[in-house]
Amino acid sequence: MELVVGRVVKSHGIRGELVVDVRTDSPGDRFAVGARLVGRTGKGPKATDREVVVEAARDHSGRLLVRLEGVNDRDTADALRGTLLLVDSDALPENDDPDEFHDHQLEGLRVLDTAGAQLGEVTEVIHTPGGELLSIRLSDGSDALVPFVTDIVPEVDLGAGTCVIDPPEGLLDLGSS
Structure with missing residues (x-):
């Protein structure tokens, strides 16, 4: 399974740097010098993949500025706008901490309240x-954002495919549908 670790937002400057929205908890590992990623442009059957290699990365205003091998000018960088940067989930290290999860492990979990009633599903x-x-995505079709903290999400059971939430009053009424 391929996992998105970043998305190219735009070019930066004239030497081919890319502004990347980070979608990983480990940007230092995923965007380390020499890291090999898959760059996917387009969607569906028209999507094309190519391997990209990180030359450099640095923090910039909550995002990363990334240089990729072979991207040395603004025009080449501009052509990569919207490119998704992916890694293979099999390449991720095993996590020894029972309270830490990769995003792809949480997405798709059924969401239950503390009494066991199904509330919806984790979509992202x-x-x-x-x-x-x-x-x-709540059962009524609306969406809600729930802080992923122990007080509100006391239990995640990957084997059962569930997570239990104990939302404060009104949290689920403020869905972002």
């Missing part, structure tokens, strides 16, 4: 400067 993990949020 959103990384913000304040922490992670679970985007949940």
Whole structure:
């Protein structure tokens, strides 16, 4: 399974740097010098993949500025706008911490309340400067953002394919549909 670790937003400067929205908890590992990623342009059957190699990466205003091998000017960088940067989930290291998860492990989990009633499904993990949020598609079709903290998400059971949430009053009423 391929996992998105970043998306090229735009070019930066005239020497081929790319502004990348980071979609991983480990940007230092995923965008380390020499890291090999898959760059996917387009969608569906028209999508094309090519291997890209990271030459350099640095923090910039909550995003990364990334240089890829062979991307040395603004025109080449501009052509990569919207490119998804992917890794193979098999290449990710095993996680020994029972309270840490890769995004792809959480996406698709059934969401239950503390009484066991099904509330919906995790559709995405959103990384913000304040922490992670679970985007949940509720049973009524609306969406809600739930902070991924132990007080609100006390249990994740990957084997059962579930996570239990104990939302404060009103949290699920403020869905972002």
